Amino acid sequence: MERRQASSFYPHFEQEERPTIDKFVGLFNQLIFKQKAILTDFLDPGKREILKTIVGNDALIQEYGGYKNAEKKRVYLSLDWENLSPEDYQITPINIEYPMKFEKIRHGSILGSLANSGVDTDTFGDIITDGEGNWQIFVKTELRDFFLEQIDRIGKVRVKLREISFKEILIPEDTSLQKTEIIASLRSDSVLAGISKQSRTQIKKLIENKKAKLNWHDIQDSNIIIKVGDVLSLRHFGRVEITDISATKKGKYKVVLKLWRTRN
DSSP states (O other), rough: OOOOOGOOOOOOSEEEEGGHHHHHHHHHHHHHHHOEEEEEEEHHHHHHHHHHHHHTTEEEEEEESSSSSSSSEEEEEEEEEOOOGGGOOOOOEEEEETTTOOOOOOOOHHHHHHHHHTTGGEEEEEEOSSSSSOOEEEEEEGGHHHHHHOOEETTEEEEEEOOOOGGOOOOOOOOEEEEEEEEEEOHHHHHHHHTTOOOHHHHHHHHHOOEEETTTTTTTTTTOOTTTTTTEETTTTEEEEEEEEOTTTTTTEEEEEEEEOOOO
């Protein structure tokens, strides 16, 4: 098995993703040199796609994010198959405790407080809620003590973080909406314009400013054709998953989607 060269993967992804490519090529080369399994940080679907492209069929990938259908997951990279348990991914679920009767906390304030605490955002996974004011996060076990001891405020709200068992994990609230839009074109800018009710000129400007993503990667070309299964996101608007596309009698497209609106 040959070592990978990062430069050979550069043409497949955008220039901004080269540091991620460099890191993952380094991990793969370490795997084949030391013959020892590697556990990554929490990776979003876009980064996991890059890792899978680099690894190809030369190593085994298993992933887990702390609960079913997690978006950010830790990846276990190995040369031989291993039967893993949730504990093997070294993920600690944590409950955020605060005076719920008098205060409210939101996803954006939790993310901001964690990101500004001095740790990288890859050290923690999803932030989930049941919609009743209860919030939980998933962190790397090796940094568990840091989160438990150092995070005592979410925004202006005093909080206490408490480690919990996997049995105590919430059933996350599903905030998605099922929608159907009639769209003139399946170009990425046209689809985003139709869904967000903005003009294509506005959408093109957002794309140029790297505020629109397709499958967790910046959209570089407005002419890209959208297909079923694609995930589009627009800064300050939300994220959509395309679940069905069909043609109308008038030559347009009926697009069925799931929409998650941005919540502060």
